[in-house]
Amino acid sequence: MASKLFSAGQIGTLTLPNRLIRSATQDPFGKRDGTCAPEQVALYRDIAASGVGAIITAYSYISPEARSTGIQVGFATPEQRASQKEVLDAVHAAGGRLILQIMHAGMNVFMSEKHVAGGKLLAPSGDMKAPNDMMTTEMTTADMDKIRADFVDAALAAKEMGFDGVQLHCAHGYLLSQFLDPNTNLRTDEFGGSAENRFRFPGQCLSAIREAVGKDFPVLVKVNTNCAGEADAAYAEDILYFCRQFQALGADAIELSGYNWLPLGKKKVPTFYLERAGAIRKEVTIPLILVGGVRSVEGADQILDAGLDFVAASRPFICQPDFYQYLEKGEESLCIGCTKCLGNIWTKEGRRCVKHEIPEGFPKA
Template sequence: MSIIEKPLQLQHLSLKNRIIRSAVHSFLADTDGCMTDAEYDMYETLAKNGVGTIITGHCCVDPLGRANPEQVNIYADVFTAQFRRAAELVHAYDVRFIPQLNHAGPRAIDNDDLVDVVARPLKKERHARELTVEEIHHIEECFIDAAKRVKDAGCDGVQLHAAHSYLLSRFIDPLFNQRTDEYGGSIENRFRMTEEIVRGIKAACGEDFPVLLKVNVDTKADDAEGYHEDMVYLLHRAKEIGVELVEFSGADFINQPKTATLYYLPQILRLKKEVPDMPLSLVGGVRSLEDMEKVVSSGIDCVSLGRALIAEPDFVKKALAGGGKSICVSCSRCFVLPHMHPGIRCIWIWKKERARQKKAAAQS
């Protein structure tokens, strides 16, 4: 048995193995924010093929914070049933199903009143105003209400998206947060909004309802060492308030060399050494069974996969059977391809489909 196949008991969550499907936007929901059959099929395919925990693509908790036109919504009760159906599908394979909750902040679409941690100019001559404290509290309640809905749907927990320059990430990162009130300045203050959401979810859903975080392990600000110390504080504090697991990504994953693997492992190992009792997972540049085993054998509790599972939903099963490296080459066309060819995210899948279409046309 590979080390990645070993079960893991977190505080309130039992995982059948160490493999997490990291949240990636599927581009498969309809424009009303509802999952389609293609989305359900995707989750079931992942569950059949060796993934132990599925974290959904980011789900919208506030209609004013929607990031994509085909994003799954969870900001009203009418959206709850779809999560029940998805959870039941993957539970049949003893797989955990954890929706990721998100607010896009100034990256929101269809919103002329854009908000950010502080007022700032945006691209395309747009402008975001500073959130008031009252609005911060309202958004916190949106996250908490969303968590209650997915708990009612039978999901196994939630993950808060505090990475990739969405709203919670922007509060944590000093590059974006120049507030001078209780939500800015020190890392204690910059983490306050996320902490208040975690505490609110625990109060509303029970202390045993799992809450996970996704956070950037790095920043594009100049003070890398200062940000590392911020993450040490964040991990200690996350443990104190009952966070189940912290998944680390990075601010620059999309710009990594195509040949690079395990981009963030050195930083995460350093953090694990300083905060050993906080369960962690790494996502970024995981391309083979060797990579997965290296992460877990080094002491990181889980390993998360994103683009490799976009390219090959059965990658874990094939890797464990000696299938070699992922076909993913980190080209990141999966972020643009669905806009040109709806329903297709990977360039390799598109090439196969194009070849099939050409063959069919030639035979007709």
């Protein structure tokens, strides 16, 4: 029997020719000003030309103070948006579909005070030590109003530019994820405490985006299915509530990930988070996308046979931009999950993956 992976699927008004999605992946091709380099245009063109169902962009920050790394691509300035339009045009010319992931880093902002709003590191809760060693400042409702407006502005611009949809990043320890996670949201007001309260601000952002872009423009959400520590037992129920609310507020699809994807990848765990995803499947009817651990058609089928609608992958596309074509031939990815693509192999060796050749003449560190 032919794999469902190669059948068409639907996300809102967007038709995908198959069930494989390139999940958002940080690329080493962003410039210090947040614009895309020509290498990124070429990479996305190659991935699109391979026939993959859709590409979700590298996470793109919505304001200068929202970035998380020095070379992260932005979607805040006219120059950044113009450079992302070049990527979009290349993907469309190759017959692909491109969804823009929009995010705010919150307490995980770029490690420089000059990128922090007003010298303050805004986060759901104050007096927490952030990864850049600064102490956080609890966001006010005025701060939330500004950030929500930035999300809306980015989503509207993406629609006007011709993107095939947007994905609201509520995972991986960034701002909206920090609100959902009881480990980072210690507020005692209407935005903290219960699952309903912790969801309030992410829900407001989703609602504002949906109202602004209309019902026919695809809006996706990415969310963690788990959290760290003892709080995870309660979070197993919280995520069911979150996903029901995402659907109620107009999300067209939910991509399911988790806080601990990096160690799971190193351990070569297959189909990350499938158990939690199965529980979520019983709660919502909109398409679900599961990312993590897929290297073969067999792995993809395990996800699709469990009732999920799409399979996403990240690192296999770093290893092989034409990963989809390998699956079509019944071959597994060469990716070994070493995670060196997430480190500095690019600056040291001029390559993204240990399976790639070092460019001839590249000066080794």
